[in-house]
Amino acid sequence: MMNNNAIVKSNRSSLTDWKIWQLIDRLSTIFHKISALVLLFVIVAIWYQICARLAHVSVCGITEAGGYLLIWISYFAIASTLKKGRHIKVDLLLRKMSERVQVVLSIISNLICVVFSGIMVWESIKLVNMYYVINEISLFLHVHIYIVYMALPVGILLFGLEALKEIVFAVPLLRSNRK
Numbered sequence: 001m002m003n004n005n006a007i008v009k010s011n012r013s014s015l016t017d018w019k020i021w022q023l024i025d026r027l028s029t030i031f032h033k034i035s036a037l038v039l040l041f042v043i044v045a046i047w048y049q050i051c052a053r054l055a056h057v058s059v060c061g062i063t064e065a066g067g068y069l070l071i072w073i074s075y076f077a078i079a080s081t082l083k084k085g086r087h088i089k090v091d092l093l094l095r096k097m098s099e100r101v102q103v104v105l106s107i108i109s110n111l112i113c114v115v116f117s118g119i120m121v122w123e124s125i126k127l128v129n130m131y132y133v134i135n136e137i138s139l140f141l142h143v144h145i146y147i148v149y150m151a152l153p154v155g156i157l158l159f160g161l162e163a164l165k166e167i168v169f170a171v172p173l174l175r176s177n178r179k
Contacts, residue, residue: 021168024161025083031158032080035073042066042073061140068138068148075155079162082113103173110163110170117160124152 042065049062081087094102131146138145 021165024165027158028080028083031076035077038069039073042069064138064140072151075151078155079158082159082162103170107167107170110166113163114160117156120156121153
């Protein structure tokens with residue numbers, strides 16, 4: 001007969017074998033790496049702008065590009081941050097609770113994230129569509145604004161899928177704690 005830890009490990013192992021979870025993991029990792037590279041680009045670009053100003057050289061659009069790219073960085077890294085468990089949380093009281101209560105609260109908080117993500121994806125798609133319809137273009141870079149805001153539904157959708165994955169992986173823990 002298997003003990004609870006063996007059951008949980010076998011359940012988690014069988015769950016991680018699902019192709020959809022592997023795809024979500026890969027996408028989270030890819031988006032995290034893209035975010036890191038874009039952040040490096042933004043840092044270099046802003047340093048270039050600072051040095052150019054000291055040399056009295058005018059550089060247009062770097063501040064605008066930096067702001068737009070920060071949107072992409074934020075929303076592309078959010079799913080990876082959840083996957084790695086690095087979102088800010090107040091766990092002072094949580095650590096004092098039983099493991100079962102911690103799992104239940106984790107499921108509840110991730111369920112809230114899934115619902116929030118669904119609402120955000122829906123609303124951000126409407127926002128992207130609105131900017132597409134009105135054909136708004138940025139001032140200096142002449143970039144279509146809907147392209148800038150496409151990071152929202154993509155990043156938040158991936159975040160919601162990560163939260164859903166956390167729920168699916170937590171349910172076997174809840175079942176094993178019951179026995």
